[in-house]
Amino acid sequence: MTLDAKIPSGPLEKKWDRHRLEMKLVNPANKRKFDVIVVGSGLAGASAAASLGELGYNVKCFCFQDSPRRAHSIAAQGGINAAKNYQNDGDSIYRLFYDTIKGGDFRAREANVYRLAQLSVNIIDQCVAQGVPFAREYGGLLANRSFGGAQVSRTFYARGQTGQQLLLGAYQALCRQIGIGKVQMFPRTEMLDVVLVDGQAKGIVVRNLVTGEISSHAADAVVLATGGYGNVFYLSTNARACNVTAIYRAYKKGAAFANPCFTQIHPTCIPVSGDHQSKLTLMSESLRNDGRVWVPKKKGDKRAAHEIAEPERDYYLERKYPSYGNLAPRDISSRAAKEVCDEGRGVGSSGLGVYLDFADAIRRLGEATIRERYGNLFDMYQTITGENAYAMPMRIYPAVHYTMGGLWVDYNLMSNIPGLFVLGEANFSDHGANRLGASALMQGLADGYFILPYTIGQYFAGAKPLKPPASRPEFKKVEEETKARTQQLLSVRGKRTVTSFHRELGKIMWDYCGMARNEAGLKEALRRIPELRREYWHNVNVTGENQELNQALEQAGRVADYMEFAELMCSDALMRRESCGGHFRTEFQTEEGEALRDDANFSFAAAWEYQGPDKPPVLHKEPLAYEEVKMSQRSYK
Amino acid sequence: MNLTLKVWRQKSGSSRGQFVEYQAKDVIPDMSFLEMLDVVNEGLISGGEDPIVFDSDCREGICGMCSLVINGIAHGGHRGTATCQLHMRHFNDGDTITIEPWRAKAFPIIKDLVVDRSAFDRIIQAGGFVSVSTGGAPDGNAIPIPKEAQELSMDAAACIGCGACVAACKNASAMLFVAAKVSHLGLLPQGKVEKDRRVLRMVAAMDHEGFGGCTVTGSCEAVCPKEISLDFIGLMNREYLGASLKGS
Numbered sequence A: 001m002t003l004d005a006k007i008p009s010g011p012l013e014k015k016w017d018r019h020r021l022e023m024k025l026v027n028p029a030n031k032r033k034f035d036v037i038v039v040g041s042g043l044a045g046a047s048a049a050a051s052l053g054e055l056g057y058n059v060k061c062f063c064f065q066d067s068p069r070r071a072h073s074i075a076a077q078g079g080i081n082a083a084k085n086y087q088n089d090g091d092s093i094y095r096l097f098y099d100t101i102k103g104g105d106f107r108a109r110e111a112n113v114y115r116l117a118q119l120s121v122n123i124i125d126q127c128v129a130q131g132v133p134f135a136r137e138y139g140g141l142l143a144n145r146s147f148g149g150a151q152v153s154r155t156f157y158a159r160g161q162t163g164q165q166l167l168l169g170a171y172q173a174l175c176r177q178i179g180i181g182k183v184q185m186f187p188r189t190e191m192l193d194v195v196l197v198d199g200q201a202k203g204i205v206v207r208n209l210v211t212g213e214i215s216s217h218a219a220d221a222v223v224l225a226t227g228g229y230g231n232v233f234y235l236s237t238n239a240r241a242c243n244v245t246a247i248y249r250a251y252k253k254g255a256a257f258a259n260p261c262f263t264q265i266h267p268t269c270i271p272v273s274g275d276h277q278s279k280l281t282l283m284s285e286s287l288r289n290d291g292r293v294w295v296p297k298k299k300g301d302k303r304a305a306h307e308i309a310e311p312e313r314d315y316y317l318e319r320k321y322p323s324y325g326n327l328a329p330r331d332i333s334s335r336a337a338k339e340v341c342d343e344g345r346g347v348g349s350s351g352l353g354v355y356l357d358f359a360d361a362i363r364r365l366g367e368a369t370i371r372e373r374y375g376n377l378f379d380m381y382q383t384i385t386g387e388n389a390y391a392m393p394m395r396i397y398p399a400v401h402y403t404m405g406g407l408w409v410d411y412n413l414m415s416n417i418p419g420l421f422v423l424g425e426a427n428f429s430d431h432g433a434n435r436l437g438a439s440a441l442m443q444g445l446a447d448g449y450f451i452l453p454y455t456i457g458q459y460f461a462g463a464k465p466l467k468p469p470a471s472r473p474e475f476k477k478v479e480e481e482t483k484a485r486t487q488q489l490l491s492v493r494g495k496r497t498v499t500s501f502h503r504e505l506g507k508i509m510w511d512y513c514g515m516a517r518n519e520a521g522l523k524e525a526l527r528r529i530p531e532l533r534r535e536y537w538h539n540v541n542v543t544g545e546n547q548e549l550n551q552a553l554e555q556a557g558r559v560a561d562y563m564e565f566a567e568l569m570c571s572d573a574l575m576r577r578e579s580c581g582g583h584f585r586t587e588f589q590t591e592e593g594e595a596l597r598d599d600a601n602f603s604f605a606a607a608w609e610y611q612g613p614d615k616p617p618v619l620h621k622e623p624l625a626y627e628e629v630k631m632s633q634r635s636y637k
Numbered sequence B: 001m002n003l004t005l006k007v008w009r010q011k012s013g014s015s016r017g018q019f020v021e022y023q024a025k026d027v028i029p030d031m032s033f034l035e036m037l038d039v040v041n042e043g044l045i046s047g048g049e050d051p052i053v054f055d056s057d058c059r060e061g062i063c064g065m066c067s068l069v070i071n072g073i074a075h076g077g078h079r080g081t082a083t084c085q086l087h088m089r090h091f092n093d094g095d096t097i098t099i100e101p102w103r104a105k106a107f108p109i110i111k112d113l114v115v116d117r118s119a120f121d122r123i124i125q126a127g128g129f130v131s132v133s134t135g136g137a138p139d140g141n142a143i144p145i146p147k148e149a150q151e152l153s154m155d156a157a158a159c160i161g162c163g164a165c166v167a168a169c170k171n172a173s174a175m176l177f178v179a180a181k182v183s184h185l186g187l188l189p190q191g192k193v194e195k196d197r198r199v200l201r202m203v204a205a206m207d208h209e210g211f212g213g214c215t216v217t218g219s220c221e222a223v224c225p226k227e228i229s230l231d232f233i234g235l236m237n238r239e240y241l242g243a244s245l246k247g248s
């Protein structure tokens, strides 16, 4: 396998313009001869499907929810970054680019990140034109807030529902295309595999989740915008059904999987309340603008928060990172929380929690202002915990939130399989080893509105529409494999539920491949995961049949993929003998306990190639060449 | 606490459904309602029975996927809460809880507690958008929008499309859902341009899908997890009247 990132030559700030000029175009009358499959209807998929439909391509779009409007992007709360510099506080495209590269701990591709920062400004304009009701000032202009890892105010937001409003914008654009017949939508349909014809991605095999029917769809190109895989940990802030299946199946068909171990643990989530817990709820990072994070100075201090006087509190983020304080990046804040809890200073009944305190902000600004800024988050907190955060501090703890890793893509967002494009959280391209807040929404929309519509044309230009019929043997073969696998899951009829396996796998991953990792732990995980997987295929109990709406079966397929994928994650984490961003190897840290990168040996994207069942995957390295920025030790002090 | 559940079970859209009784044991107050059902389902699967099928995804009240009628009330009757955000601390030991799907002609049952809400998507497809294509948008600050208009628009835009309004209405009317979208877009300068066309088309699509008429009883507003105001229905009626008079 050769990995060619296809980064255009020339100065960083000219690359994308130049590339756009040099790319070949498909003439408007020919676009309708090409069919495109888009799997996913989140920000990345919906924006791509809508934009491709507008250009004239014939699009088929798939999602497993009952409506494209329910993709997991809907849950994003805090906001979306753009280098508009509306606040006159020194922002620029270069600064957003630099913050993102630095935030990613110098493990992202420079040219991609620069392009992302450039496109960020177009995204805001596009969304405003669609009727996204972003927050505004009294003068009628757009408002901004600040987010972790940045010292400027560049985050656009719609109350605490930014993801919802952006997704509805994209969904409405998509609906417009569905209405006029340019996009055909397939909700409640799960892609279970991709089909290659002559080494190119030419279709997918799907299961209709209502009838159980397994069928093929053919096209000239396949776009995966299927989101992240944080649920490999069982508990995460992701929606319940988020999964790795689409991209893992593509990996097994030859697509390289890059940096699978790069996971983001978000510092501000509601702590776990018990074994029944089905998911974790994020409290938006924007809260850290006004909330102060602290724990008692004394170990095992079980007094209520208000009984602990100022001098007895440790505002540890402000103490350790005076210039960023409570707005230190996510990886750093999460690790700091874990440290104080490991020291026995955690709060709440489990001891796995820290305070996020708004008392000062309420004194300074008044409760009304805090209510206006975060009212819905405080309400949500109260709904879940039964506690009033206006009167007492919130309790928060880190939780799995985002996966920076994903399928390897080149500058055109195409994987190493020709015709297979990957967008949004499902690819690996822009966030390196840690993602800054409010930049996933930006990336998803940049990919879908402004990058793919150009680069897919380049792939089609020159090529004749191929459109292999779905009756070709390649499709039948994958269909048969998919049916057999489904049947196999149904025929085990063992003693344990899918959820119990998933929970156990998640625990292994959280303990050994979570916030802190080391060689011994990862090896232990790599011993236990295959054992658990073997048990899974002998002892899982999936009730019901294929020919019906069968949620246990859906879940069983996803967990089966996690069982294999978890091993890839741990292997990647074991291989990377350095700490960077969210990947913290306890063996590699500075004297102050910060992540210690090893640029001489690990300045590459790790792209793994599948070799077959029970064979170790092969590692390919894409060297990260920094033309513009100087790699430095990340400091937020 | 221990609870008795009466759950609507129905194998498919074409088969007959019925209530089946289950016991939910050792329920913890901090559990969400859906987590309580998860636990019941784990028990059913272990006993070789088919689990109760219900929709849910984000479990934080925003995706709009969950859709249960609990004790006769869509989403269970706690103001501003979707089913997934309803917690068991609101129930008492020994309670009997009835759980049903949304019931409306335009939302046919697929299985157990899962219904088909694609009618909502088709209403949006008919006109619930601003007709701009990607590219060529003016600067985001080119058109100032009064904060009050933006806030009001956002109040309407908060709709999660869950369909509780329809489930709660004795006529299974979709007026609150449609009014929320018409208002969200119509209150902004970007959406005003095609407001007449939008409201006419969306209302026609709504009627075509078989939703009933609105008699403004307010039961929709009462169950809406996003507390979308009935006032938007008034606003839509005015827009509709205006557009009809213009004969566009």
Ligand SMILES: Cc1cc2nc3c(=O)[nH]c(=O)nc-3n(C[C@H](O)[C@H](O)[C@H](O)COP(=O)(O)OP(=O)(O)OC[C@H]3O[C@@H](n4cnc5c(N)ncnc54)[C@H](O)[C@@H]3O)c2cc1C
Pocket: A039, A040, A041, A042, A043, A044, A045, A062, A063, A064, A065, A068, A070, A071, A072, A073, A074, A075, A076, A077, A078, A079, A080, A162, A163, A189, A190, A191, A192, A225, A226, A227, A228, A237, A238, A239, A242, A243, A245, A246, A282, A401, A402, A423, A424, A425, A426, A437, A438, A439, A440, A441, A442, A444
């Ligand atoms: C609680 C929360 C809050 C967040 N807040 C922010 C924020 O404030 N700012 C920010 O920038 N980012 C935020 N993020 C991150 C951001 O929301 C996500 O990274 C982003 O929305 C992902 O978009 P996507 O389009 O790539 O995927 P998704 O929105 O996850 O969409 C995936 C789509 O793929 C479909 N799909 C997946 N697999 C299959 C399959 N096999 N077959 C068919 N369809 C499939 C799904 O149905 C869905 O339509 C947040 C994330 C969470 C969890």
